[in-house]
Amino acid sequence: MLIYMNLTPVVLYDYVHELVRMGYPGAEITLEPSLDVETVITVSAHKEDNVLVFAGEIRQEEKTTDLSYLYNLPDENEQNEMHKAARIFIFKLLHKHLGKRVNTYGILTGVRPVKLVHRFLDKGYLPDAIKEILKEEYLLQEDKAELLTEVACNNRSYLLNKDEAHKLVSIYIGIPFCPSRCYYCSFPGAVLRSYEDEIPPFLKALTFEIEAISAFLNRKQVKVQTIYIGGGTPTVLSEKDTEYLFRLIKDNFISVCTSEITVEAGRPDTLTYSKLKILKEAGVNRVCINPQSMHDATLRAIGRNHDVKGVVEAFEWARKAGIENINMDIIVGLPGEGLKENAHTAERILLLQPENVTVHTLAVKRGAKMAEKEGKTVSKNQIEKVQKGVKYFSDVLNEAGYIPYYLYRQKYMQASMENTGFSKNDRFCLYNIQMIEERQTIIGLGGGAASKFVNSEDWTLSSLYNPKNPEVYCETVYNLVNRKVDKLKCLN
Numbered sequence: 001m002l003i004y005m006n007l008t009p010v011v012l013y014d015y016v017h018e019l020v021r022m023g024y025p026g027a028e029i030t031l032e033p034s035l036d037v038e039t040v041i042t043v044s045a046h047k048e049d050n051v052l053v054f055a056g057e058i059r060q061e062e063k064t065t066d067l068s069y070l071y072n073l074p075d076e077n078e079q080n081e082m083h084k085a086a087r088i089f090i091f092k093l094l095h096k097h098l099g100k101r102v103n104t105y106g107i108l109t110g111v112r113p114v115k116l117v118h119r120f121l122d123k124g125y126l127p128d129a130i131k132e133i134l135k136e137e138y139l140l141q142e143d144k145a146e147l148l149t150e151v152a153c154n155n156r157s158y159l160l161n162k163d164e165a166h167k168l169v170s171i172y173i174g175i176p177f178c179p180s181r182c183y184y185c186s187f188p189g190a191v192l193r194s195y196e197d198e199i200p201p202f203l204k205a206l207t208f209e210i211e212a213i214s215a216f217l218n219r220k221q222v223k224v225q226t227i228y229i230g231g232g233t234p235t236v237l238s239e240k241d242t243e244y245l246f247r248l249i250k251d252n253f254i255s256v257c258t259s260e261i262t263v264e265a266g267r268p269d270t271l272t273y274s275k276l277k278i279l280k281e282a283g284v285n286r287v288c289i290n291p292q293s294m295h296d297a298t299l300r301a302i303g304r305n306h307d308v309k310g311v312v313e314a315f316e317w318a319r320k321a322g323i324e325n326i327n328m329d330i331i332v333g334l335p336g337e338g339l340k341e342n343a344h345t346a347e348r349i350l351l352l353q354p355e356n357v358t359v360h361t362l363a364v365k366r367g368a369k370m371a372e373k374e375g376k377t378v379s380k381n382q383i384e385k386v387q388k389g390v391k392y393f394s395d396v397l398n399e400a401g402y403i404p405y406y407l408y409r410q411k412y413m414q415a416s417m418e419n420t421g422f423s424k425n426d427r428f429c430l431y432n433i434q435m436i437e438e439r440q441t442i443i444g445l446g447g448g449a450a451s452k453f454v455n456s457e458d459w460t461l462s463s464l465y466n467p468k469n470p471e472v473y474c475e476t477v478y479n480l481v482n483r484k485v486d487k488l489k490c491l492n
């Protein structure tokens with residue numbers, strides 16, 4: 001479908017296009033009139049004294065829906081209010097025209113909706129009042145308003161205060177290689193072809209980056225609270241290289257302030273008992289062993305090179321090695337799966353008793369093999385299946401004593417849902433909280449790693465991204481380190 005958006009002023013596009021895309025998944029949007037257009041959305045906005053006046057309509061085949069709306073401006077930042085008011089208007093117009101809410105999160109389309117709840121908590125609002133604001137002003141569905149508030153209250157005590165944020169950082173290390181590409185994944189890191197040719201130069205560049213950043217942190221007396229080794233698949237490293245990497249980490253980052261080291265051991269096909277023992281002996285106290293589903297047919301359909309038996313074996317090795325905090329990722333909405341398959345996956349996972357379970361909703365991004373095959377449009381039936389599946393996991397995990405402690409959303413997420421980390425009480429992953437709530441500087445090292453530099457005066461951020469391609473990373477690492485050190489001056 002081609003949609004023509006006729007907007008006055010045109011800047012409204014920046015505020016409303018995401019909600020329009022949610023209302024019409026897979027549609028193309030143009031700002032130029034054309035004969036091929038099937039739907040026309042017209043919106044105008046202007047200011048009269050302290051009021052923003054909106055008027056608009058949607059014309060689609062024989063059906064036309066119109067709406068007008070007045071938004072009283074408070075005294076705060078006018079630009080932000082225009083943004084919010086335009087979203088409220090388009091949300092209501094789409095709702096009236098389509099007969100359904102286009103986003104269960106109302107006008108919130110960002111990746112980290114819990115941050116809004118923390119901002120209200122900072123101002124002294126009580127949780128019940130925040131829930132009402134989310135429903136009334138931001139138009140969230142009741143269950144989503146409750147979920148966001150619950151997550152924020154659960155993780156609030158782990159956020160840093162302004163003073164701590166100057167002195168305590170977390171480190172992310174990206175190992176951008178995988179043994180093969182899962183069909184739903186768009187991560188453009190490398191599929192490892194030749195260990196001898198690709199890993200040594202990468203480790204050399206990573207060593208340089210780790211030592212340079214560590215020297216800076218030591219000079220500034222900044223300590224590392226958590227370390228997360230992700231990727232890709234960090235466990236593609238041989239045992240010898242794994243030992244080397246962890247010696248490097250120990251010499252450069254670990255102190256009495258370091259309370260958590262996580263390794264993504266996501267792909268059971270890269271794990272052995274002795275590798276897990278090496279991780280444990282190196283101080284790793286949390287690993288992620290990610291089945292995604294406990295059905296062999298699904299695992300084959302999504303290009304995972306392992307089966308359910310391999311997941312269970314890897315989990316038991318990790319326990320035997322002494323790792324006390326294990327996370328398992330699962331995905332709702334995988335091809336061929338519905339409530340029956342979800343229930344089976346939940347049952348198998350709960351038998352293993354991991355401390356953390358992260359429930360993802362399938363988000364097939366551009367560049368993933370599945371995107372070519374399945375396209376972007378999701379059927380009504382699939383949306384219902386995903387909504388039921390996510391609710392099922394939430395209920396079953398709550399009943400088993402897990403609580404939601406971090407949450408984020410992604411583009412292209414099916415059924416307008418979320419990814420939620422559930423945990424047994426007091427086993428929360430600190431890194432995940434810091435990374436999602438953005439109250440701590442995260443220094444990303446290695447391939448594809450993102451760094452977030454937090455200004456704790458107002459909790460604003462700036463970012464820097466390492467190249468995902470390992471060759472480009474190796475070529476640019478010297479320059480990257482200089483830019484990173486420059487940005488890290490925000491810590492003082």
Ligand code: SF4
Pocket residue numbers: 177178180181182185186187231232233266267
């Ligand atoms: S999902 Fe993980 S293991 Fe699979 S290709 Fe993507 S990064 Fe690699």
